[in-house]
Amino acid sequence: MPDASRRSERSRSAILRAAVALLEEKEYADLTVEAIASRAGVGKQTIYRWWGGRGPVVLDALIDHLGPDGPPSLPDTGDLEGDLRLVLRAIVAELADRRLSATTRALTIETLSSDEFAERMRDRLLRPQLDTIKERLRAARAAGQVRDDVDLDHAVELLIGPAYHRWMMRTGPLTEGYADDMVDLALTALRPAAVRSGAAGGAADSP
Amino acid sequence: MPDASRRSERSRSAILRAAVALLEEKEYADLTVEAIASRAGVGKQTIYRWWGGRGPVVLDALIDHLGPDGPPSLPDTGDLEGDLRLVLRAIVAELADRRLSATTRALTIETLSSDEFAERMRDRLLRPQLDTIKERLRAARAAGQVRDDVDLDHAVELLIGPAYHRWMMRTGPLTEGYADDMVDLALTALRPAAVRSGAAGGAADSP
Known part of the structure; x- marks a missing residue:
């Protein structure tokens, strides 16, 4: 993987983790692209360029947070x-x-x-x-x-x-x-x- | 009723009827405040002043269209x-x-x-x-x-x-x-x- 791709991948991860962290701390109304960018240590233009806005980056953050295995199975107590x-x-x-x-x-x-x-x-x-x-x-x-x-x-x-x-x-x-x-x-x-x-x-x- | 109120009431009715007529003719995306105003023969500022935007005027148009008696009862065939x-x-x-x-x-x-x-x-x-x-x-x-x-x-x-x-x-x-x-x-x-x-x-x- 070339350096630039590695850097991009690191930024992408940081942005998604920042969005999840902010979702847990803040009201959704306060979860601005600017706040995500600042927490992730990237420029807000990076987020606009890659996602277009707040909705798509939050969606990707939640998908990322689910992980590759998806949500856990429901309990099955027999009842x-x-x-x-x-x-x-x-x-x-x-x-x-x-x-x-x-x-x-x-x-x-x-x-x-x-x-x-x-x-x-x-x-x-x-x-x-x-x-x-x-x-x-x-x-x-x-x-x-x-x-x-x-x-x-x-x-x-x-x-x-x-x-x-x-x-x-x-x-x-x-x-x-x-x-x-x-x-x-x-x-x-x-x-x-x-x-x-x-x-x-x-x-x-x-x- | 003073003349000004009567005129307002006439404009309000015309706007609501224009919105319903346009809803039946057009795609929702083409149903602009401008189109409603033009059909009703009022300035679009009147609509913005009274309703604030497209959503509320469309809602009021649909409510008005239902009439004071509301929607008709469902058929009751016994089945x-x-x-x-x-x-x-x-x-x-x-x-x-x-x-x-x-x-x-x-x-x-x-x-x-x-x-x-x-x-x-x-x-x-x-x-x-x-x-x-x-x-x-x-x-x-x-x-x-x-x-x-x-x-x-x-x-x-x-x-x-x-x-x-x-x-x-x-x-x-x-x-x-x-x-x-x-x-x-x-x-x-x-x-x-x-x-x-x-x-x-x-x-x-x-x-």
Whole structure:
């Protein structure tokens, strides 16, 4: 690798690490290209030249932060409902927090504004995260806890789509109770009929 | 009403009608404040002064276009699944069409960017539309086709949230088959246990 490439690669890494560090410390509104450049020890023109602006550099920083292996698998305790409640509660808690969700808000605006950004965001950041839920559902299906005829991508969207809609449109509070209720509804749709009527009967009989 | 107020009210109406007419004729990208002003026969400074920009005037135009009675009720044929399929197919078809969904995309960006816009959008444009689905589900509940213990706002989100998530994140095709599958999943979650096992049994037995 020639020196110039090595230097570029070092600067690129420094910029991405600076962006992640600032994301953890600051409000998204204060996360300017200037602040990233200053922390990384590069000129802000370098960032504009390589990325064009704040959104794309933040996206690359988050992708870089995920690492080559992507996000860790979800826990599989055998209790599908319990495992999914933890996932959805975590998503809902993040969306409910204005500071934590500011990055998601900014990335969603960029996604709605640019095809190129949307594809990179989907393929490199979102899909790996959705796939962790899909793999947990696949294991549940192998264990007879999810219907064989369900499209697992649809199942993932059934679980998380309502929370994102509520967040985006601000149509109601994002609480733990909401997360649990949406897991309950989704699992009622996803369970095999035999398991479902058993569970529904049990729930109806309980005091 | 003094002459000046009457003139203002006439200009306001002309602007809102011009915006709706242009929305039907043009790409959203071509719907500039200048184009609206020119069609309405006012100066563009009037629009900037009263609304601040394109997003808020388009939102008010759509609210005005709904009229004081809001959107019409959904058809109630007694066949809940059929009625909901029509609704979700229409939503999905609009989201799948880049031209038709450009307005929704622009309004969603504004919603994510401004609290004031978000609240007006939710209360005056979105909620009345979601309520038509909620009322259809309420009638279904009265007819014993939806569980008594379901929160109807959650039920509406279960139906439409996945499609909006798929649209926003571009994670899959928005087709009629997708719409029908999401209605099927949502109704499996929403039906009373007795109806559900009957229906699931019937579906499993059919060729």
